[in-house]
Amino acid sequence: MNLRNIRVVYRKELTDSLRDRRTLISMVVVPILLMPVLVLGMGYVQSKVLSKARQEIPKVMLLGGENSPRVMASLRTLASIEVVPSSANYAELITGKQIRAAVEIPRDFDAALERGEPTAVQIYVYEGELMSGFAAQNLSQFFLLLREKTVRERLQARNLPANLIDPFSIRQKNVAPKEKVAGALFGGILPYMIILMCMSGAMYPAMDLTAGEKERGTIETILCSPIARSELVMGKFLTVLTASIATAVFSIVSLAISYQFGKNFMISAAKAGVAAPNLSLSPLAILAVFAMIVPVAVFLSAALLAISLFAKSFKEAQSYLTPMTLVVVLPAIVGLLPGVELNLRLALVPILNTSLISKEIMTGTYHWSYILLIFGSSCVYAGAALFAAVKFFQREDVLFRA
Amino acid sequence: MRLDQAFVVYRKEMVDLLRDRRTIFGTLIFPLILFPLMTVGFGSLVEKSAKNVRKEVTGVMLLGEEHAPQLAQVLRNAEGLRIVPPAPDYVQQISSKKLRAAVELPTGFEAALTDGSGDPPQVKIYYYSTEMRSESAVSRLEEILRNYRNSVVENRLGARGLSPAVLKPVVAERQNVAATEKVGGMKLASMIPYFITILCLTGALHPAIDLTAGEKERGTLETILASSISRGELVLGKFLMILTASLTTTILAIFSFSLTVIFAKSYLDELTQGHPFSISLQSAACVLLLALPLAVFFSGALMAMSLRAKSYREAQGQIGPLMIVVILPAVVGMLPGVELNARLAVIPILNVSLVAREILTGNYPWGMIGLVFASSCAYAALALSAAANMFQREEVLFRA
Numbered sequence: 001m002n003l004r005n006i007r008v009v010y011r012k013e014l015t016d017s018l019r020d021r022r023t024l025i026s027m028v029v030v031p032i033l034l035m036p037v038l039v040l041g042m043g044y045v046q047s048k049v050l051s052k053a054r055q056e057i058p059k060v061m062l063l064g065g066e067n068s069p070r071v072m073a074s075l076r077t078l079a080s081i082e083v084v085p086s087s088a089n090y091a092e093l094i095t096g097k098q099i100r101a102a103v104e105i106p107r108d109f110d111a112a113l114e115r116g117e118p119t120a121v122q123i124y125v126y127e128g129e130l131m132s133g134f135a136a137q138n139l140s141q142f143f144l145l146l147r148e149k150t151v152r153e154r155l156q157a158r159n160l161p162a163n164l165i166d167p168f169s170i171r172q173k174n175v176a177p178k179e180k181v182a183g184a185l186f187g188g189i190l191p192y193m194i195i196l197m198c199m200s201g202a203m204y205p206a207m208d209l210t211a212g213e214k215e216r217g218t219i220e221t222i223l224c225s226p227i228a229r230s231e232l233v234m235g236k237f238l239t240v241l242t243a244s245i246a247t248a249v250f251s252i253v254s255l256a257i258s259y260q261f262g263k264n265f266m267i268s269a270a271k272a273g274v275a276a277p278n279l280s281l282s283p284l285a286i287l288a289v290f291a292m293i294v295p296v297a298v299f300l301s302a303a304l305l306a307i308s309l310f311a312k313s314f315k316e317a318q319s320y321l322t323p324m325t326l327v328v329v330l331p332a333i334v335g336l337l338p339g340v341e342l343n344l345r346l347a348l349v350p351i352l353n354t355s356l357i358s359k360e361i362m363t364g365t366y367h368w369s370y371i372l373l374i375f376g377s378s379c380v381y382a383g384a385a386l387f388a389a390v391k392f393f394q395r396e397d398v399l400f401r402a
Numbered sequence: 403m404r405l406d407q408a409f410v411v412y413r414k415e416m417v418d419l420l421r422d423r424r425t426i427f428g429t430l431i432f433p434l435i436l437f438p439l440m441t442v443g444f445g446s447l448v449e450k451s452a453k454n455v456r457k458e459v460t461g462v463m464l465l466g467e468e469h470a471p472q473l474a475q476v477l478r479n480a481e482g483l484r485i486v487p488p489a490p491d492y493v494q495q496i497s498s499k500k501l502r503a504a505v506e507l508p509t510g511f512e513a514a515l516t517d518g519s520g521d522p523p524q525v526k527i528y529y530y531s532t533e534m535r536s537e538s539a540v541s542r543l544e545e546i547l548r549n550y551r552n553s554v555v556e557n558r559l560g561a562r563g564l565s566p567a568v569l570k571p572v573v574a575e576r577q578n579v580a581a582t583e584k585v586g587g588m589k590l591a592s593m594i595p596y597f598i599t600i601l602c603l604t605g606a607l608h609p610a611i612d613l614t615a616g617e618k619e620r621g622t623l624e625t626i627l628a629s630s631i632s633r634g635e636l637v638l639g640k641f642l643m644i645l646t647a648s649l650t651t652t653i654l655a656i657f658s659f660s661l662t663v664i665f666a667k668s669y670l671d672e673l674t675q676g677h678p679f680s681i682s683l684q685s686a687a688c689v690l691l692l693a694l695p696l697a698v699f700f701s702g703a704l705m706a707m708s709l710r711a712k713s714y715r716e717a718q719g720q721i722g723p724l725m726i727v728v729i730l731p732a733v734v735g736m737l738p739g740v741e742l743n744a745r746l747a748v749i750p751i752l753n754v755s756l757v758a759r760e761i762l763t764g765n766y767p768w769g770m771i772g773l774v775f776a777s778s779c780a781y782a783a784l785a786l787s788a789a790a791n792m793f794q795r796e797e798v799l800f801r802a
Contacts, residue, residue: 025719034726041730046737053739091579096765097741102579113571120573127578130738136576143574150571160562165569167515167554168523170547172540174531175504176497184532314715319427330443337451363533365499 001234005227009235017205017239030200032250036258057082058100058135061090065105071113071146072105080138094126100135101125113150179282180364186281187362188336191289191355193255194248195332198297199304201247202240203321206304209236211317219399233305233393237386240301248297282364289358292371295378296354300328302385309392312401335359347373350381403638407631411639419609419643434654438662459484460539463492463504470511473550477505480546483539496530502539504528515554581764591762592736595755597659598652598689599732602697603704605651607721609644610704615717623799637705637790644701652693656686682764688771689758695778696754700728702785709792712801735759742770748777 018024060081065072076083087093090102104122106112112119123139126132155162174181213219222232304321311317328351334340335355342356353374360367392398420426461484467474478485486501495501506526514523527543530536556566617623626636704721711717728751734740735755742756747770757774760767792798 021719025722030722034723038726038730042733045734049737049739095580116568116571118567118570118573120575123574123576124579125576126580127576129580131741140574140576143572147570147572151569154568154571158562158564161519163522164518164558165555166522167518167551167558168511168525170525170527170544170551172527172529172544175493175528176530176533176536180497180530181532184530184534319423326439334447337447340447340451340454363499364497 001228001230005231006234006238009227009232010238013205013209013236013239014242017208017243020208028246028250030247032254036254040258040261053131054134056131058131058138059084059098060135060139061086061093061099061102063090063102063104064107065109066107067111068105068107068109070110074146075103075105075142078138078142080141081135090124094124094132097126097129097131100132101139103139116154177364179285182281183285183362183364187359190252190286190362191293191358192332192336194252194289194293194358195296195300195351195355196329197248197251198244198293199300199325199328202244202297202301202304203325205240205243206301207308207311207314207317207321209239210305210309211311212314214311214399215313223399229393230390233390237302237305237389240305241298244297244301245294248293281362285361285364288361288366292354292358292361292375292378295375295382296351298382299350299378299385302382302389306385306389306392309389310398310401331355342367342370344373348377350378354378403632403634407635408638408642411631411636412642415609415613415640415643416646419612419647422612434658438658442662458535460502460535460542461486461500462539462543463488463495463501464507465492465504466507466509466511469509470507470515472512473507473547476550477543477546480542482542483546492528496528496536499530499533499536502529502536503543505543518558591759592738594659594762595689595758596732596736597655598693598758599696599751599755600729601652601655602648602693603700603725603728606644606648606697606701606704609647610701611708611711611714611717611721613640613643614705614709615711616714618711618799619713627799633793634790637793641701641705641786641789644705645697648697648701649694652697653690656690685761685764688761688766692754692758692761692771692775692778695775695782696751698782699750699778699785702782702787702789706785706789706792709789710798710801731755742767744770744773747773750778750781754778 057079058081061084062072062075063086075081084099086102090099093099094102102124104124106119106121109119109121121143123136125136151165152162155164176184210219213222223229304324307320307324308317311320331349331352332355335352335358340346340356342353342360346356347353347370357367357370357374361371459482462477463486464474464477465488467488474485477483489495492501492504496504504527506528508523508525511523511525514520525547527540529540555569559566559568614623617626627633704724707721707724708717711720731749731752732755735752740746740756742753742760746756747753753774757767757771761771
């Protein structure tokens, strides 16, 4: 194999790809512009919708409450709900979303409260419906406050100290450093994104450089040139790999930047009321994750190259590779699940192993033996895929399939 | 326009398409496999991993055990916790995930509890925020501590001759009034319209490109244009073909989804949190009826767009970004809290998503349904006439 020849092929293919608008779109424009717009746009819409839903004062129906003017009056003056006149078909109105909730106050509620008898109020809701949940929250809050106030009065009436019912307090304290907190939050999703981007970046050039050449009828010409098949494959493979890694790098960088700008409304979408954590991921961990993913990118590039070489036309190649996306994405998603933990068996499953070890690395845990094992096994898979691609290029029945 | 001529075009395209392995795969096989695979495969994985998390015994360190032997005993006896001997480097152990959490009991804890007059002592729980297992250990610890606290309070009240009911003057109970299938439907009802939208689009995508830009690329467009039928008939025939592909994809996917619902009930229960989910025939018919103008709209719009391209690949490059434009409103329709109103009812795609969600949870706001149907029909007609217009223009057909 001659390195100079490989470089010539690589340069030619790269120039070719960069002149193609479609490659540029999938490699540069989509990751840089589309991802942030999508992520931030969705976050923005979601937080807007949620805050609007919170601002809306829910309509609530008061039921019963005979001989209990005090509690009824304080419910009516409650700013967080709008009381509507009661009617018998409240259940229907709630399911029809005309009112959000109804609260049933038992008869003689005020008197029971005064006598110290326990009473129960019913809040009727549409379970799972957002606005109904908000209305029920507001009502529960009201009764919680009422309960606290009553208990305080009762203790006072008996000359008992208030901390009688508060023997000790519980405080939670986070001891993990900031990078680790952010790492646990993004540790699952980041490797998944990188793998997905590696795949989508490699897909188009892989098809274009093999099946596309066949379709355009230029593959014969190239095969006639005085370079070895393996040099040709290596040149093409390096082009696909470049596109794959470039797409991944571009998308991660643009996501990181857009996260810094738009984290506030993005997080309020995911977890209402939680302040957005800073993106204080340790750069070392990100570099380590990238290093772990490089053999995966090699594996994907070579595998896509080999598969699409089999196809006669661009269209056919696409029909083979589309299901491949699912095959690649599923193990990456499995790596996101909370209960899946790295063990010796999973360390040998391609893609899933990288997804899992990246999760560990992002939270600052370096299991060196696993890292070596996974890196090694990914390299073996990558080598096998590359070998298959080279072998395919040497078979005339694959190159000139009827 | 002669319908029989359009039908001839339709039949020809149909034969063409059915011979194309790749399109068959995209329209028929892919959706049939995708739905069961995703629901069953993913459901069982989620179930399994959740079980794993629950099964796991969490290692928790107890600091200052000697200050509260009673509480320490309670913690030691608690299920699902493994108390490890105290070590000074607990902070490090927690952040390296060797330890899930640590509980610190302050000096004089038990004495303060029996005395009860001073300031209440504070129990500290050290944990790793955002780390799943650490957080679940914290919630388990909190539960145990709260129970212990309640028993202490009960003892104190009992010592003074009071019943614990004093502390619970009012109990507010939540009761769900919606029928159970409406509750279960909430989640799925927002996902189904999204899938239907995507499927209508993907089903139409390849035939739309193949029948226009593909013909250009293969150089067969001129031959067809030279035949003795009018442009309108040609467009209609091609359009019907694309529509058929779009609807077939959607219906097959719905069919396979219903089969999944029947066969994989337990996995689906996980998804809907145990609430049964059922779709009545009426609501299914209604949703399908609403999907019809949507499919017409996609077919017409995709045809008009891909006719402008010179080749299959160029058409794909143009339509790729369009997917986002379509997916965004469909995703917005999935968000909780977005509710149908007259303004949203005229936004294409989003309106169908929203009204389908209402229908699937058993609400039939007829006025809105009519408005949505009418507006999406109008959009469909617009897209179709755009496609017909494009076919009349030579500069589009033979773009250099």
